[in-house]
Amino acid sequence: MKNKWSNAEQSVFIGRLNSLVQKGYSLDEAIRFLSLQAAQKRRGDYHFCLMELKRGTPFHQVLQQLHFHRDAVTYLFFAEQHGDLAFSLNESSQLLSRKHEQFIKITRMMRYPILLIFIMMGVLYVVQHIIAPQFLSVYQSMNMKPSPLNTVLLASFQFLAAASFAFPVLFLLAGSFYFLSYRRKPPAQQMNMLMSIPLVKEWVKLFNSYYISLQLSNLLKAGLSYYECLVTFREQSLYPFFSEEANTMINRLKKGDRFEELFAQPHYDPQLAEIAAYGQRNGMLHREFYTYSQYTLQRLEEKLSSAAAFIQPAVFTSVGLIVLLVYLSMILPMYQMIDQI
Template sequence: MKRIKKSWPINDQANLLNRLGDMTENGYNLLDGLRLMELQMNKRQRTEMSAAVNRLREGEPFYQVLQALAFHKEAVSICYLAEMHGELSVAMRQSGGLLERKLTQVNQLKKVIRYPIFLIFTVFVMFYILQAVIIPQFSGVYQSMNMETSRTTAVIFAFFQHVHYAVIGFVLLALGAALYYWFGFKKKSPADKMLFFVRIPILGRLVILFNSYFFSLQLSSLLKSGLSIYDSLKAFKEQSFLPFYRQEAEQIINKLRAGESIDRALYKHPCYENDFCEVVLHGQLSGQLHRELFTYSQFLMDRLERKVEKWTGILQPVIYGIVAGMILIVYLSMLLPMYQMMNQL
């Protein structure tokens, strides 16, 4: 099946996976469920889903159909692993729930920054008018009347006379970042890329929580199906959707072959929570590793959602503070030269 160029909206992906998971759990097979879902779709999605149904009828795995439909990589990988442990309906609901959480977090962030971004854009327009029109006129009046500018006014004039250098510097910085991404970052290994994100303040903490959540949840599902730790890691190694987890599984397998335990392989790993290895050790000692990992994954998701809510709540006042500072500069830029001019007349 040829991969489509435009992916479905995240909301539609989550809706399909959640409903299809519920339907298959209630006795529908995949083909019947997809045919019924097809009736609720728009024209483009219906055409693509019709091709997907035909591929399923020919025996193509469900995860490959999702991959061809350009579904989210994490959702595809969950369904891929599920086809190994036989709980596809549960995996589809997990995938749908994961996508719904991502969509909720993105919508929260958009809601927080939408109005501040409009204010920042408006202030930048005012900055441009000041720099291009108003400040040069003030400066011309001072020169023509041989009036002496105060230190504050001189600083304001100098700021707007050189503000274009800051704009040029920002453009060069963005260009440098783009060049680094295309010629440097893209060539790094998946582990190095993940380490880069982990080291970013605030974002790194969220990345670590999500890595620990995703790995523990999927490993729990594989172990619950009766696979050994080695076979479960091998399943991660054989998937091609998430290169980081594939490389991680390969490295852990090599350590297991060298005689290390899995908890030692995860000890002080920079991309996972520090207590991840302790949970694995406790689960091995109790003989209920799959149960311990599943419970731990739910704790991690709660922790991740609280962190996102916390930093989203902090972000909005910070943005408003920046906007307020920019507006203050605009007002001072217009009022101080006028007051000084009036005092010297």
């Protein structure tokens, strides 16, 4: 267990497990079969899985100890509640595969812009500490004053250089706030903080709606009542917010609130309550929840792609403007000196 599994490796492992389980293999038989083909560095993990399963450890806890992705682990936790292991293995594999594909896509899109940013930080440093002082010394030796435009350009470089080197400080402060303050707050307060961030709250609402609708769909399909579904949510510990949320929903049900009213909350997509009401009317709530969860997942992926597509041209535009400023900062002082001669 010394080598962390990448998302791609986790996806392949769970996908192969799903294929073998669908062919009639038991879980331990499937893991034993896959261990025969595993790389040497992974065989210890396969042996660990088999030993823990023999001790009666739930499969989701085994994967949690192997540091598998939290989403995949929660899928398997709910699979143990509704009994459809093959379906949950398939969903987990697809989710991890999508996450890996999105990571690769975004990495490829951002690789060149990030390289340009570091190059431009170096250029700004050279302009501020080498080129600008040289021109200023020439101005002084020729008893000239920089033109207003040159003064603005030099000041802009000082500002850009300070801003570029402030990013690591801001990143450090954000990390300190996350580990020292945010993580120590109760889940409900964490959610309220996320919902107060304009650009983040839409992502949070979609993820919350996707996650709860998908898991409720599987539990309802297995024949559990609304109350039993929420009790299952309350028992899971990987997403503490949903554990507290389920407890709140149970109390509201006891007070007489309708099931669809439970989702009329600011941290859910407004469509979720409508889907819940519609599914209850036609008696196919599990189907409506599942279909809605897949559409919501597509919306999340589209938002991620749109954000990445916006960031890349924004970086290119910023770099282009900085290059133009560098060019002007070198050319304009030369023209001014020529005019003074």
